[in-house]
Amino acid sequence: xxxxxxxxxxxxxxxxxxxxxxxxxxxxxxxxxxxxxxxxxxxxxxxxxxxxxxxxxxxxxxxxxxxxxxxxxxxx
Amino acid sequence: xxxxxxxxxxxxxxxxxxxxxxxxxxxxxxxxxxxxxxxxxxxxxxxxxxxxxxxxxxxxxxxxxxxxxxxxxxxxxxxxxxxxxxxxxxxxxxxxxxxxxxxxxxxxxxxxxxxxxxxxxxxxxxxxxxxxxxxxxxxxxxxxxxxxxxxxxxxxxxxxxxxxxxxxxxxxxxxxxxxxxxxxxxxxxxxxxxxxxxxxxxxxxxxxxxxxxxxxxxxxxxxxxxxxxxxxxxxxxxxxxxxxxxxxxxxxxxxxxxxxxxxxxxxxxxxxxxxxxxxxxxxxxxxxxxxxxxxxxxxxxxxxxxxxxxxxxxxxxxxxxxxxxxxxxxxxxxxxxxxxxxxxxxxxxxxxxxxxxxxxxxxxxxxxxxxxxxxxxxxxxxxxxxxxxxxxxxxxxxxxxxxxxxxxxxxxxxxxxxxxxxxxxxxxxxxxxxxxxxxxxxxxxxxxxxxxxxxxxxxxxxxxxxxxxxxxxxxxxxxxxxxxxxxxxxxxxxxxxxxxxxxxxxxxxxxxxxxxxxxxxxxxxxxxxxxxxxxxxxxxxxxxxxxxxxxxxxxxxxxxxxxxxxxxxxxxxxxxxxxxxxxxxxxxxxxxxxxxxxxxxxxxxxxxxxxxxxxxxxxxxxxxxxxxxxxxxxxxxxxxxxxxxxxxxxxxxxxxxxxxxxxxxxxxxxxxxxx
Numbered sequence: 001x002x003x004x005x006x007x008x009x010x011x012x013x014x015x016x017x018x019x020x021x022x023x024x025x026x027x028x029x030x031x032x033x034x035x036x037x038x039x040x041x042x043x044x045x046x047x048x049x050x051x052x053x054x055x056x057x058x059x060x061x062x063x064x065x066x067x068x069x070x071x072x073x074x075x076x
Numbered sequence: 077x078x079x080x081x082x083x084x085x086x087x088x089x090x091x092x093x094x095x096x097x098x099x100x101x102x103x104x105x106x107x108x109x110x111x112x113x114x115x116x117x118x119x120x121x122x123x124x125x126x127x128x129x130x131x132x133x134x135x136x137x138x139x140x141x142x143x144x145x146x147x148x149x150x151x152x153x154x155x156x157x158x159x160x161x162x163x164x165x166x167x168x169x170x171x172x173x174x175x176x177x178x179x180x181x182x183x184x185x186x187x188x189x190x191x192x193x194x195x196x197x198x199x200x201x202x203x204x205x206x207x208x209x210x211x212x213x214x215x216x217x218x219x220x221x222x223x224x225x226x227x228x229x230x231x232x233x234x235x236x237x238x239x240x241x242x243x244x245x246x247x248x249x250x251x252x253x254x255x256x257x258x259x260x261x262x263x264x265x266x267x268x269x270x271x272x273x274x275x276x277x278x279x280x281x282x283x284x285x286x287x288x289x290x291x292x293x294x295x296x297x298x299x300x301x302x303x304x305x306x307x308x309x310x311x312x313x314x315x316x317x318x319x320x321x322x323x324x325x326x327x328x329x330x331x332x333x334x335x336x337x338x339x340x341x342x343x344x345x346x347x348x349x350x351x352x353x354x355x356x357x358x359x360x361x362x363x364x365x366x367x368x369x370x371x372x373x374x375x376x377x378x379x380x381x382x383x384x385x386x387x388x389x390x391x392x393x394x395x396x397x398x399x400x401x402x403x404x405x406x407x408x409x410x411x412x413x414x415x416x417x418x419x420x421x422x423x424x425x426x427x428x429x430x431x432x433x434x435x436x437x438x439x440x441x442x443x444x445x446x447x448x449x450x451x452x453x454x455x456x457x458x459x460x461x462x463x464x465x466x467x468x469x470x471x472x473x474x475x476x477x478x479x480x481x482x483x484x485x486x487x488x489x490x491x492x493x494x495x496x497x498x499x500x501x502x503x504x505x506x507x508x509x510x511x512x513x514x515x516x517x518x519x520x521x522x523x524x525x526x527x528x529x530x531x532x533x534x535x536x537x538x539x540x541x542x543x544x545x546x547x548x549x550x551x552x553x554x555x556x557x558x559x560x561x562x563x564x565x566x567x568x569x570x571x572x573x574x575x576x577x578x579x580x581x582x583x584x585x586x587x588x589x590x591x592x593x594x595x596x597x598x599x600x601x602x603x604x605x606x607x608x609x610x611x612x613x614x615x616x617x618x619x620x621x622x623x624x625x626x627x628x629x630x631x632x633x634x635x636x637x638x639x640x641x642x643x644x645x646x647x648x649x650x651x652x653x654x655x656x657x658x659x660x661x662x663x664x665x666x667x668x669x670x671x672x673x674x675x676x677x678x679x680x681x682x683x684x685x686x687x688x689x690x691x692x693x694x695x696x697x698x699x700x701x702x703x704x705x706x707x708x709x710x711x712x713x714x715x716x717x718x719x720x721x722x723x724x725x726x727x728x729x730x731x732x733x734x735x736x737x738x739x740x741x742x743x744x745x746x747x748x749x750x751x
Binding site: 004048 | 111114116325
């Protein structure tokens with residue numbers, strides 16, 4: 001089953017986050033715990049770890065800001 | 077390091093590490109789930125504080141009570157809360173420990189001894205006292221441990237709790253997990269007195285400071301503390317030094333801390349330090365510890381997978397668990413018919429309302445050893461400022477009629493905690509105006525415990541509050557009618573008797589009710605009302621209004637002392653040929669809309685009268701329901717009459733005119749009759 005990747009809500013006050021940089025491209029194999037992208041909020045920049053092991057598909061561009069909950073890709 | 081120099085048995089150190097590993101696995105799973113967007117809930121990380129509950133767990137059992145805070149997931153894990161139920165709760169699922177109604181900041185799991193989790197900083201200690209009272213009163217050897225952060229030491233109820241626990245030598249441990257941060261604000265920005273354990277000494281009991289990141293030292297210190305408290309030597313305040321590695325809320329590092337401070341704290345984090353110690357001392361091999369960590373991860377992975385498979389708690393559950401009985405919940409269009417009390421037939425005795433209240437409590441205390449009273453000056457010879465408990469301390473002793481410090485939060489918290497443990501406390505708050513200083517305990521804790529816990533626990537307690545007004549000269553802070561503050565909070569029942577018979581019968585029902593009940597007692601009525609009151613265990617069902625005067629032209633709906641003004645107004649109106657029916661609501665929650673609507677269907681006019689401020693008062697609610705339900709049948713819209721929008725004045729002339737008097741009621745009814 002594919003694991004959906006969404007922009008997380010890391011703070012009570014967080015409504016959106018900037019996907020600063022993808023560390024993988026679509027088709028890459030990732031392991032659970034690998035840093036898959038850098039997320040910037042108004043408070044901090046954070047390395048986001050992969051929640052699953054599998055092949056990643058990236059569906060949105062980095063360098064953009066997205067609301068929390070936006071689907072940004074999946075791991076299958 | 078040689079094993080003999082550890083200061084702790086190797087097996088104990090391994091056991092503590094095992095709990096730390098479970099906490100770490102839970103912390104990592106939550107942070108990963110939130111980071112990936114798999115979970116969406118608020119998390120208050122406890123990263124860095126794992127050693128404290130991991131160690132305490134080796135010294136306590138599920139029989140010992142725990143109270144903790146929203147930043148207490150580590151406490152829950154070490155206490156033995158089922159991880160599946162905990163994750164399902166955090167995710168708002170049916171399979172949650174509390175049906176997904178409380179969430180992680182409100183876990184209540186009596187099977188593991190995790191009794192109350194509060195999201196209000198510093199609210200737990202007063203409740204912990206109540207749990208400790210129950211253990212002490214029942215002769216049990218349980219200890220109660222209440223966890224809170226250093227930030228909580230700044231709020232009033234923590235001080236109240238410490239003072240009461242010391243005064244009553246309660247078997248409670250105030251576990252201050254000093255993580256150096258009060259939310260986003262560090263010590264010393266919020267206090268000039270950061271030696272928190274010293275505050276205990278100032279209040280006459282023992283305080284100790286321990287290294288909460290060193291399992292050997294912490295175990296040794298806590299063993300002595302827990303043994304002492306268990307042996308009945310009174311409370312201890314433990315300041316457990318640690319460091320919060322995460323932010324106040326969310327995931328990741330504590331971004332408010334400087335890089336240097338965080339790096340220094342990282343050197344002292346208990347999990348890494350303990351792991352290295354186990355290997356260096358030759359107690360565990362790398363492989364063994366890897367296996368411990370893998371087992372913890374497997375346990376957590378299984379819990380998370382099952383929790384995610386549990387259905388989200390559905391909207392059909394909305395009003396379930398507000399009260400024990402869902403029919404007590406006010407719902408538009410649903411007006412249950414409740415059976416009224418039987419006609420009086422048995423033996424009676426002449427009593428004032430104050431005497432009837434004493435009698436009701438006497439009956440309740442004689443019947444059930446778990447009923448006890450607490451409040452300011454409730455003991456003899458006064459028996460309460462208004463004598464509503466006179467003679468009871470003499471009869472039942474100082475442990476069942478407990479004089480308290482002037483500490484309303486401590487009073488209500490103690491009642492909540494002891495009732496959660498199954499006792500039936502009656503707390504007296506002299507003057508409902510002082511509700512303001514304990515409203516968090518009433519509205520956020522007593523009222524919500526059943527709901528937030530999905531009925532895993534509940535607070536079957538009674539609060540009696542005296543209400544000023546209609547006497548004159550009490551001023552703005554001793555004369556208010558604040559019932560609407562209470563009726564607006566789901567989960568609390570509110571009674572307001574107008575005579576000695578009801579005062580007794582309703583109070584006995586309140587004490588035996590499974591939900592928290594506030595009984596409002598008009599000071600003016602306490603000694604002006606006399607009646608032939610049934611002796612013995614006489615009860616009046618809650619949620620049953622009473623027609624006090626039958627009539628055909630208009631229905632006057634009231635309660636408490638204004639009921640008597642309505643009866644007088646009805647006699648005045650009769651002189652004009654207006655035949656008024658007068659209904660005494662008696663119970664405001666649950667409310668008896670059935671009898672109200674039946675009456676107004678007959679009279680086709682209604683005036684709701686109360687001493688509370690008219691604007692946003694209960695009268696507006698009742699009128700709205702009447703107008704909506706009986707629109708088309710009414711000869712005039714239902715109207716209300718309450719006090720003018722002003723604080724109660726000291727001037728007798730103002731007070732007697734600003735609150736509805738007989739003349740004002742007559743005038744308002746006449747206005748209704750014109751339409």
